[in-house]
Amino acid sequence: MTDLTSDEARRIILRAQGFLGASTRGGGVSAMLRRVGAVQLDTISVLARSHELVAYARLGPVGRAEVERAYWHSAPPLPPRAFEYWCHAACILPIEQWPLYGFRRRAYRERRFRWHEVPPTVDKVLELVRSEGPVTTADIGGARNGGPWWDWSDAKIAIEFLLDVGEVVCTRRVGWRRVYDLAERVIPANLLDENPTDAECVAGLTAIAGRSLGVATRADLADFTRVKGRYADLLDDALLSGAAGLMPVRVAGWPPARRGSGAGARAGGDGAPNAWADPAALETEPRGRHRTTPLSPFDSLIWDRPRTERIFGLSHRLEAYVPRDKRVHGYFAMPVLVGGRIVGRVDPAREGRTLVARQVGFEPGVSRTAAGRRAAVAGMRDALFEAASWVGCTDVRIERITSPELEGPLRAALNGKNRA
Secondary structure: OEEEOHHHHHHHHHHHOOOEOHHHHOOHHHHHHHHHOOEEOOOOEOOOEHHHHHHHHHHOOOOHHHHHHHHHOOOOOOOOOEEEEEOOOEEEEEHHHHHHHHHHHHHHHHHOEOOOEOOOOHHHHHHHHHHHOOEOHHHHOOOEOOOOOOOEOHHHHHHHHHHHHOOEEEEEEEOOEEEEEEHHHHOOHHHHOOOOOHHHHHHHHHHHHHHHHOEEOHHHHHHHHOOOHHHHHHHHHHHHHOOOOOEEEEEOOOOOOOOOOOHHHOOOOOOOOOEEEOHHHHOOOOOOOEOOEEOOOOOOOOOOHHHHHHHHOOOOOOOOOOOHHHOOOOOOOEEEEEOOEEEEEEEEEEEOOEEEEEEEEEOHHHHOOHHHHHHHHHHHHHHHHHHHHHOOOOEEEEOOEOOHHHHHHHHHHHHHHHHO
């Protein structure tokens, strides 16, 4: 069994996620998607939508149109590169993962219910897609009944159920609307013909989660693909049998695995493994330059809040749905990664050609040394200006800084950059 310090684990994680070393940035957006395994989607758009921010965070100022093409578009007769399905949440997934979600499609078909009762018109909707597809909800009667966003029309409920069970698939969006087509017309035949068992699906997805995360607890792995309930034992079996291809490790400072709570927990004791690692990630020491970047709250580096606190000491939550007067860090506060650590948070907005930081705050630890303060200020400045340039802004303005000891240095750094 391998012993790792918490810093060693953090660096392995950063490399696995594409934030450390130039070699992790080759191949563009398509390679990035395969490296991270899943890119979460969300409707909120501040600087850009989250799936665009995920690519930018790793690759720098890649063109936004290029991001969209890499995720969703390929010219016939080439097969699609990706599809949309339920992983950690609604995610863009590499097309080759299609067979591994068979266990989830079968479960949805068995339940015939998720958020709504499936209407009797579902077969008619399927026939409409068969004869008229590809379609959006606008083509089949609209998504809503006229009430709140969750008041779906029968057509929307039916098409989403067909997506859940794999009769139809979304491989692209137009104007943020899903475009649905028959799986048999979209998914390559060799993938469509694969039919792995539930155990094989969970083992395969656990392997993907392990490679993406680098080093992870059992809970981290389960959270990545939301494998729970009756499938939890399959995850344990995949780890203990070696089917997932991950090795047990012990990370100093990480909590011990609890007895009875999963694969690594069964051994118990202070000397027992408390995490799992991708063997390839342990073969070489992570080296190279760190990315300096703001992170979407939905980025897989930080989407799991307990894991984020364990790795970076950062307690973070999305405050978009928190009443304005109760927000601490801002509507869409983005943690800022500098030198492999989270140095602060910025809540961004745009006003014409100006990127506006509604609020900037630094984490308490960065001001302990003069070198730490300089690195944090320079990193925050660089992160803001590179992000501004990427979205077509020429200036940066900060409205509020919640760290008084660093307000002067940061404003001076920004003024110098704005004049340059």
